[in-house]
Amino acid sequence: MAETNSYEEQRRRQIEENKRKLDELRLHKLSAAVRQAAAKPTPAKLLVPRNPRLDAPIRRSGRIASLPEQPDYRPAKAQRNERTELPSTVPVYATDEERAYAITKAEELKDQLGSDYPTFIKPMSQSYATKNNNLFIPMHFRQYLLVHDDMMVLVDEMNNEFDVLYSCKTNGRKQIPSLRRWRRFAAEHDLADGDCLVFQLIERTKFKVYVVRVSSYNKNDH
Structure with a gap:
């Protein structure tokens, strides 16, 4: 009977000892977890910057509020996105009377220049004045010109x-003399439709050019 009690007492002590060790082990793990958590850096909280313009109270002027609502003259969004094209320049054409006046004045100037140097008259069309880069020389004047291409002034x-x-371009059996790179001269002198030019061949490769402006025509004088 004494041996039975001694066994039960030993068994009870062993259970208590195991329980004590288990509690100590759990406490140790918990402490380690706490220390590990404390060692980890806490992520900084992302702060969204405040917009003072949104937070500010809306101010309304009593003077503006009392005015009637103004119309919106701005074009619609779709229209604003469209490319606005500038209107092209409308060509101005001379009248028959203006052309006749310029030609008459050019003929008078040609007579004043005399016959010492070959001279021809060239009325300006809209193309010659503003577009073409080549100016054709009258066929009857080719007798005074070179028989080959060359630079002229x-x-x-x-x-x-x-x-x-200067170019002697061949067109079939005819040679059509012309002045290429003409556009620069026309632009520099602001030539217009109806103007009339007098060309005087003062050297083998040099023209003196006089301009009779159609704008000088005054219909009140005629």
């Missing part, structure tokens, strides 16, 4: 010089 009334290319 145009001298205006202010003695400014402009280089052009």
Whole structure:
């Protein structure tokens, strides 16, 4: 009977000892977990910056509020996105009377220049004045010109010089003399439809050029 009690007492002590060790082990793990958590850096909280303009109270002017609602003159969004094209320049054409006046004045100037140097008159069309880069020379004047292509010089009334290319382009059996790179001279002198030019061949490869402006025509004088 004494042996039975001794066994039960030993068994009870063993259970208590195991329980004590188990509690100590759990406490140790919990402490380690706490220390590990404390060692980890806490992520910084992302702060969204405040917009003072949104937070500010809306101010309304009593003077503006009392005014009637103004219409919106701005074009619609779709229209604003469209590319606005500038209107093209409308060509101005001379009248028959203006053309006749310019030609008459050019003929008078040609007579004043005399016959010492070959001279021809060239009325300006809209194409010659604003578009074409080639100026055709009258066929009857080719007898005074070179028989091969060469550089020529145009001298205006202010003695400014402009280089052009003289060309004897062959068209079938006819040679059509022309001045290429003409556009620069026309642009520099702001030529217009109806103007009339007098070309005087003062050297083998040099023209003196006089301009009779159609804008000088005054219908009240006629």
